[in-house]
Amino acid sequence: MSVLVYTENWDGKFKKLSFELVSYAYGVASMIDTDVVAVSIGDVDDGELEKLGNYGAKKVISVNKEELKGLDSQAYAAVISEIAGREEAAVLVLSNNNTGKAVAPRLSVKLNAGVGAGVSKLPSSTDPFTVYKRVYSGNAYANIVIKSDIKILTLEQNSFEVNETGGNAEIEQMDYDLDESLVKTEIRDVSKQTGKLLLTDAEIVVSGGRGMKSPDNWQPLVELAELLGGATACSRPVSDEGWRPHEEHTGQTGKIIAPNLYIAVGISGATQHIAGVSSSKCIVAVNNDKDAPVFESAKYGIVGDAMKVLPGLIEAVKNTRTS
Amino acid sequence: MKILVCISNVPDTTTKIKFTGDNELDTTGIQWVINPWDELSLTRALELKDSNPGLIESVTVAHAGPASSEPTIRKALAIGADSAIRVNAEPLDAFFVAAQLEKVITEENFDIVLCGIESSDFNGSTVGGMLAEFLGYPSVSAVSGINIENEDIVIKREIDGGSELVSVPVPFVAIVQKGIAIEPRIAAMRGIMMARKKPIKVVEPADVNALTEVSSYEMPPEKEACKFIDPDNPEELIDILQNKEKLI
The missing domain is CATH 3.40.50.1220 (TPP-binding domain)
Structure with a gap:
C-alpha cells in the first residue's frame, strides 16, 4: 500500500506547492500507516528529486520522456495510474491547480476512485474516509465521504503547512513504455512570462x-x-x-x-x-x-x-x- | 460538426445558501441559473456556429437532472442552443454525472464537447475530465479560447504565468474557463418564444453508482468584526501586520 503524490515541475524545478503536496501526502500516509511515493514526469535532476525526501517521500519515481514534455492529460493519467497500480496506491494526492484539475478526474475513471476536490485539511476520518471542502463558492463547507477503495484528493494551494521530516528518498528512474498514440495534444505556441511572481504562488x-x-x-x-x-x-x-x-x-x-x-x-x-x-x-x-x-x-x-x-x-x- | 455543451443547474451566486437539517440544501427562495462557466461555453459555441455556418451544424445542450431543472434548460435554448438532452436523474456526484453524459454522447456522436471548468455549487472541477476519460477522447483543460480558421481548430489554454496554443483532433472535450467568451449571451424575446418549440429529449439514466456523498454541510466559520484603523494612522496597520499577525 502507499499514498501516491504527483509532483509537477516547473522547468525542472519544484516549488513550495510541491513541498506542500508531499507534506500533505505524508500526513495522509501517517493516518493509514503507510509510505509516500512521489511521481515526477519530465526532466528533473536527481538533486531536485531528492528534495522531496525531506518532506516525507520514501521513494520518488521519475518518468522522463520527450513525448511527455507538454501536458497531455490522457497520457499523464495513463502514466500515473499505471504507477498507482504498481505501488498499490490507496490514496492519490494532486494539486488543485490547472494540471491537477486536468489529470485527477481522468485518474478517477481509470482507477474507479472517488475524488475529494479542493481539500484544504487532512481527512477528518479514514473510516469512513471523510474530507472537508469548500462548496457553494465559499458560502458553505461540506464533509464528503469517499466510498471507493481508492481515493483521490486534490489540495488547494497554500492551504497546508510545509513540514520537513528530514527523510531521504530513494530515486527510481523509470523507463516507462509509453503508448505514443495517447499523446494527442500538439503544442503550437507558448507565451509565458518568466521571473515574475505568480499570483497563485504569492503569499x-x-x-x-x-x-x-x-x-x-x-x-x-x-x-x-x-x-x-x-x-x-x-x-x-x-x-x-x-x-x-x-x-x-x-x-x-x-x-x-x-x-x-x-x-x-x-x-x-x-x-x-x-x-x-x-x-x-x-x-x-x-x-x-x-x-x-x-x-x-x-x-x-x-x-x-x-x-x-x-x-x-x-x-x-x-x-x-x-x- | 456538432457541438455539445454540458450544463449544470446551480443557485445564483448571490443567493443566500441555507440548509435544512445538516445535509439538505434549503431550496426556498433560490434562483436557479446556468452554471456561469457553462453559460460562457454555450456563448462561445453559438459564436462559432454563427461565424462558421457551413462547418458547425448544431449546438446541443446536455444536462443530468430532474424535471425541475427544465427552466434552466429552456434558458439555454432561448439563448440559442438548437436542442437539448436531459438525463432524468438526481445528479449524485461528478462521477455519476460524467457517466450519464458519456451515454448521451456515444449515442449521438458529437465532435466538440464543452464543459465548464467547475460548477459554482460543488466547485469540483472534475466532470469534464471524467467525461473525456470515459469517452477515451483527448481533452484540453483551462481553455480560455477556441478559434476555427479554415476548419483548423486552435485552442488556447492557460498555464502558470501565460498561455499555450494547442490543437487536438476531433472528437475532443474542452474544459473551459474565463476568457472563452467575454459576456454571456442573453436571451432575446424572439429566442424565448422559439425556445418553447425546441425539443428537450429526456433519456433515462444508466445504472451507475456514485463514488462520493455529502455526509453534512457546515456554514463558514463565524468571522470576528472588522477592526477599523484611523486613516491618518497607517503606521498602526503596518505595525499590526508586522508584529501581531507576523505577515510582513
Whole structure:
C-alpha cells in the first residue's frame, strides 16, 4: 500500500506547492500507516528529486520522456495510474491547480476512485474516509465521504503547512513504455512570462478595484506590492475595462487564491469577488465607503480614499525597514 | 460538426445558501441559473456556429437532472442552443454525472464537447475530465479560447504565468474557463418564444453508482468584526501586520 503524490515541475524545478503536496501526502500516509511515493514526469535532476525526501517521500519515481514534455492529460493519467497500480496506491494526492484539475478526474475513471476536490485539511476520518471542502463558492463547507477503495484528493494551494521530516528518498528512474498514440495534444505556441511572481504562488497580494478610479493610478499599488514582496491582483470590472491584464482578475470566475495576506484597495467586495479570496488568512480592506460589503470579510479596515491611504501605507512600510 | 455543451443547474451566486437539517440544501427562495462557466461555453459555441455556418451544424445542450431543472434548460435554448438532452436523474456526484453524459454522447456522436471548468455549487472541477476519460477522447483543460480558421481548430489554454496554443483532433472535450467568451449571451424575446418549440429529449439514466456523498454541510466559520484603523494612522496597520499577525 502507499499514498501516491504527483509532483509537477516547473522547468525542472519544484516549488513550495510541491513541498506542500508531499507534506500533505505524508500526513495522509501517517493516518493509514503507510509510505509516500512521489511521481515526477519530465526532466528533473536527481538533486531536485531528492528534495522531496525531506518532506516525507520514501521513494520518488521519475518518468522522463520527450513525448511527455507538454501536458497531455490522457497520457499523464495513463502514466500515473499505471504507477498507482504498481505501488498499490490507496490514496492519490494532486494539486488543485490547472494540471491537477486536468489529470485527477481522468485518474478517477481509470482507477474507479472517488475524488475529494479542493481539500484544504487532512481527512477528518479514514473510516469512513471523510474530507472537508469548500462548496457553494465559499458560502458553505461540506464533509464528503469517499466510498471507493481508492481515493483521490486534490489540495488547494497554500492551504497546508510545509513540514520537513528530514527523510531521504530513494530515486527510481523509470523507463516507462509509453503508448505514443495517447499523446494527442500538439503544442503550437507558448507565451509565458518568466521571473515574475505568480499570483497563485504569492503569499501577499495587493489588489485594486474600481475605487482606484483610473488605470493611471496603479503605481502606488504596485509599489506597495513590491515593497511587501507580493503580487498584484484586481477585481473583475478592472480587468473587463482593460485597466489591468486579465491574469490578475481574482474572483469566482477568475483566479481563486488563498494568500496569507490579501489587501483589497477600492474593491467593494461583491459576492463573486469574495468567492475568489475568502480562503485568504488575513484580509485588509481600504475603501472610502464604510458600508462596503468588503469590510464584512476583512479583519482590518481603513475607511478612506485609496490615493490618500496607499502613500501612507508605503511610507509606514519603508519606516519599518529603515528603523 | 456538432457541438455539445454540458450544463449544470446551480443557485445564483448571490443567493443566500441555507440548509435544512445538516445535509439538505434549503431550496426556498433560490434562483436557479446556468452554471456561469457553462453559460460562457454555450456563448462561445453559438459564436462559432454563427461565424462558421457551413462547418458547425448544431449546438446541443446536455444536462443530468430532474424535471425541475427544465427552466434552466429552456434558458439555454432561448439563448440559442438548437436542442437539448436531459438525463432524468438526481445528479449524485461528478462521477455519476460524467457517466450519464458519456451515454448521451456515444449515442449521438458529437465532435466538440464543452464543459465548464467547475460548477459554482460543488466547485469540483472534475466532470469534464471524467467525461473525456470515459469517452477515451483527448481533452484540453483551462481553455480560455477556441478559434476555427479554415476548419483548423486552435485552442488556447492557460498555464502558470501565460498561455499555450494547442490543437487536438476531433472528437475532443474542452474544459473551459474565463476568457472563452467575454459576456454571456442573453436571451432575446424572439429566442424565448422559439425556445418553447425546441425539443428537450429526456433519456433515462444508466445504472451507475456514485463514488462520493455529502455526509453534512457546515456554514463558514463565524468571522470576528472588522477592526477599523484611523486613516491618518497607517503606521498602526503596518505595525499590526508586522508584529501581531507576523505577515510582513
